């Protein structure tokens with residue numbers, strides 16, 4: 001083919017057409033290097049042919065030379081005589097690969113100057129703005145989309161506003177569940193805030209006691225969720241999830257349907273875990289509890305999981321007695337093994353002093369120097385949870401059945417009364433997120449157990465909200481991850497890490 005071209009050495013308009021024809025054939029049959037070499041042979045033709053540049057950029061994409069491809073497409077974007085929509089479409093794909101969603105929005109804006117009512121552009125802009133994340137701008141784009149009256153744009157808006165479809169096409173893409181499987185644990189950490197099955201107050205809350213349904217029933221329940229809400233992300237939480245009966249069977253079956261995040265003390269048999277899990281679909285959030293685990297053993301398990309390709313995050317509670325261990329653990333886990341090491345400030349009492357407000361300056365420095373992001377959590381806890389003390393309210397009294405029912409009723413009555421108050425906000429929780437307790441009861445979020453009830457997982461009565469609804473449980477919600485529409489820039493990226501974005 002190339003010979004045909006070479007025989008036509010006097011290059012003119014016709015030869016550009018011939019060259020294009022040949023390199024396209026090469027590209028479509030996967031011969032990217034040959035196509036590139038041929039264009040290079042006649043590269044002076046690139047000067048006057050945007051079509052040839054467009055083709056070369058596509059060849060670079062095939063060769064995985066993304067930066068070079070982006071450079072050409074970006075130049076083409078300035079060429080007002082060339083098909084700007086085609087160029088933008090290709091650029092968006094590449095920006096998506098690079099995670100540069102702001103640049104995608106910028107290039108859409110350039111194309112939109114000439115194509116103000118091109119609904120495909122507006123749809124793409126909306127999707128990219130949700131990924132930045134820029135909820136307010138996305139909201140404005142959606143309003144502009146609504147002004148375009150044609151079947152396709154109306155269908156898109158309808159899909160966005162309908163719960164099933166929007167979960168597939170806009171971030172955060174899937175429903176997030178936190179499943180507190182049970183509160184049993186093989187450790188008993190001093191600072192643990194999970195309810196303890198041996199506490200006399202344990203049954204004061206009906207959600208605390210695990211139901212332990214038959215394993216097959218449990219798997220069927222998650223299949224029911226999959227059929228109704230698609231692939232979800234489930235955070236397995238506890239207590240310690242890995243000591244749940246039949247844990248590895250449940251793990252293996254759940255991974256056929258959903259993505260998982262395992263919140264664990266890493267006491268489990270890592271080899272058995274790797275035999276039953278898949279690094280592409282489960283992230284391990286390991287907590288280092290130095291009352292029970294030696295750093296050396298813990299690190300060996302991390303190495304094993306890392307070798308298998310698991311994405312791991314390690315966290316550590318900055319309990320005053322254990323702060324001294326932080327620098328060494330950080331050096332090994334974060335600096336040497338390159339695993340994120342997060343610090344959770346301790347919340348509660350220690351030697352009659354309230355934490356986190358009582359951390360010394362030195363202690364704070366150790367915490368910030370290890371995990372600078374912990375400053376947000378530390379400040380947040382210090383400001384808003386200053387008076388928190390576990391067990392203080394219940395005074396270790398076992399409530400009678402009628403008292404528990406009265407408390408339940410009081411919550412429901414409060415909710416009904418709150419509905420008269422117009423100040424409560426819309427929230428996506430309950431639609432995009434739900435918290436499941438050990439007895440299978442599902443609630444809208446985890447701000448406190450007993451807020452809006454959404455059915456039970458185990459008996460398949462779970463029913464998520466169809467759209468963002470006003471939350472009548474709490475007026476000034478303290479949760480920094482709460483999903484208020486229009487405030488995505490605060491919460492969206494806390495739900496979507498790189499692991500989550502890749503399908």
Ligand code: SF4
Nearest residue numbers: 185187189192239265
């Ligand atoms: S490992 Fe976790 S759940 Fe178990 S006692 Fe410690 S903090 Fe609590």
Ligand code: SF4
Nearest residue numbers: 427429445471477482
């Ligand atoms: S506003 Fe807060 S309490 Fe209400 S549903 Fe959202 S996260 Fe939960």
